[in-house]
Amino acid sequence: MSYFITGTDTGAGKTLVSCALLRAFAAQGKRAVGFKPVAAGCDAHDHNEDALLLRAAGNVQAAYGQINPYCFAHAIAPHLAARHAGVRIEFGRIMTSYRELAAQADTVIVEGVGGFCVPLNDRQTGADLAVQFGLPVILVVGMRLGCLNHALLTLRAIREYPLECAGWVANGLDETMPALQENIDALRERIDAPLLGIIPRMRAPEASAAARYLDVKLLERESSHE
Template sequence: MTRGWFVTGTDTGVGKTRVAAGLIAALRAQGHRVAGMKPVASGCVATPDGLRNEDALALLAASGLDLPYGWVNPVAFAPPIAPHIAAAEAGRPIRFAPLKHALERLYDHADRVVVEGVGGWRVPLGPDGDVADLAAALGLPVVLVVGLRLGCLNHAALTVADLRRGGLSLAGWVASAVEPGFARAAENLAALADIIDAPRLGVLAHRPLASPSEVAASLQLPCSAHARTS
């Protein structure tokens, strides 16, 4: 039985953090202890306590657990650029072994861990591979966030085909309205259901400021999420 999920997107800016925080809230409502994780983040802000990423802080807040920030976001870079470029500039190549260790440490403190990727599905990370390779290395089923905008059918089809070729498990997908007034939304949702051979876990309206609990109300959990860990 899985103890975690890897939330990825068809592109950057499609609502991965909202979905990840919503899943955390939905799991907590069932009585689980849930940790959020953002293994790699760029665009972090310098603070007296070190670099901090807005998405990672949102996951930490949603979890309600008193965890060190570095456990939630082990790799942080200040420039808002592709992470492999930021890593090269910093002289800190992103390796997967420490990220796997960080996930195992979170498992010691939580029943479930919701991991959020960075950017889209094939964003390069470094010598160990890209985001897809990281999801495989962590051994987690994937929740795909599809940004509802022009081009989403192509992006979803390519992402799902690549995911299947890699042998990863697709636990479900979430449609995220990133553009208010997106034309033919219902028709696109129907087409996505035909393209993606996995359960639709929810459709999120364009509400960027919705709380995790409000997002959770629009989500269904992946089937394996319902069982309690002994």
């Protein structure tokens, strides 16, 4: 039960949902670990905040370099951040780290970078990386104006590769969003995958609190139907 987490765009809430899923699976007694293959924006210790949150949310002890094999200083598109660092993102290195983590865990939550189709090098994108993993995809929809178009286009891309969309999460970003429930209903009518939960807008987002809004048992039911 490992999953690739993607979002409608940067800032949709992939890290919050990834950490919440880790907490939820750990609460079920599973060995759960997060994986952030590529991160753009790191501190003086070459650590990325999102990757550190993933590391803390899991219950498997893993080295930072295993959880985040590529970390770049500049918080820009990953292929540009890599170019500035004089590095090419290689899928082989990413998959080696993934296999090491998978050998230690029951569940690996792989958090993508940016949106689904963001470039990672001169030829490959985040979608190509998702195909490399071959894992079911969980789509995080950042609930704000414009999310319907972003969500449905991302879903179309997931299916065209083709990959399985195992479920989606509505993550509240704008507490003043007009017709919030109607937008969620519109997506439920159009996304043929379970809604795993609706996370309300949190002033101080925290994984344990967000986990209470997710029903990971829906993922088990979905896989049992295949």
